[in-house]
Amino acid sequence: MAPGEVLDTAALIEWPVERIVGKMVLEAQREEVYRVAPDRLVLLDAVEVNWASPRDASIEAARKLAMLTGDIAGLSSIDLKLLALAKERGATLFTDDYRLQNLCSRAEIPWASVITEGINSIWxxxxxxxxxxxxxxxxxxxxxxxxxxxxxxxxxxxxxxxxxx
Ligand SMILES: [Zn+2]
Missing domain, CATH: 2.20.28 (Rubrerythrin, domain 2)
Incomplete structure (x- = not known):
C-alpha cells in the first residue's frame, strides 16, 4: 500500500475529487469545508474519504513541538491535529501553511504543497x-x-x- 496522505482544508476544497478519494482528513475539517464550500461537502460525502482522528497523545506531542518552535501562536487546533495525524500514520501532509511545513520538517514528517499538487488542473x-x-x-x-x-x-x-x- 502507498504511504498515506493527510490533506489540509485547502486541498479538500481545491483538488479534483478523484485526487481526494481514500485520503486522510479530519472529522473537524467537515465544519471548515462546510463553512467555505457547502456544495463541496456534499461531493466529498459522495466519495470515499478517510475521515480520521489522531490519538490524544499524538496531539499533545504535536502541541509540544509547536511550542518549542514557536509556531503554535499561528496554528489552529485543526492544524495541530493534521500534524499529529500525519506523524501518527507516517503519512505525507499536504499543506500551504508555512508553519505546518516548518513543523513537518522539524518532526521529519514528509510534506508537500497543495498548489503544486493541484498543477494538473492548472494545466x-x-x-x-x-x-x-x-x-x-x-x-x-x-x-x-x-x-x-x-x-x-x-x-x-x-x-x-x-x-x-
Ligand atoms: Zn497579440
Missing part, C-alpha cells in the same frame, strides 16, 4: 492574446491586480487566461 488553462490570438506562456509571477497578466509582446493587446480546449 487545463492557457494564456491567449485578446487581439491576435497568439498563445503565450503562463506567467510565473503573480500580478499586482487580479486578472492583469500583461500585454501581448506581438500586438500589445491585453492577455487573458482561458480554459484550454
Amino acid at each position: 487545463s488553462w492557457e494564456v491567449r492574446c485578446t487581439g491576435c490570438g497568439i498563445g503565450h506562456e503562463i506567467p510565473s509571477q503573480t500580478s499586482a491586480s487580479k486578472g492583469d497578466i500583461g500585454d501581448c509582446d506581438i500586438c500589445g493587446s491585453p492577455l487573458r487566461v482561458k480554459r484550454r480546449k
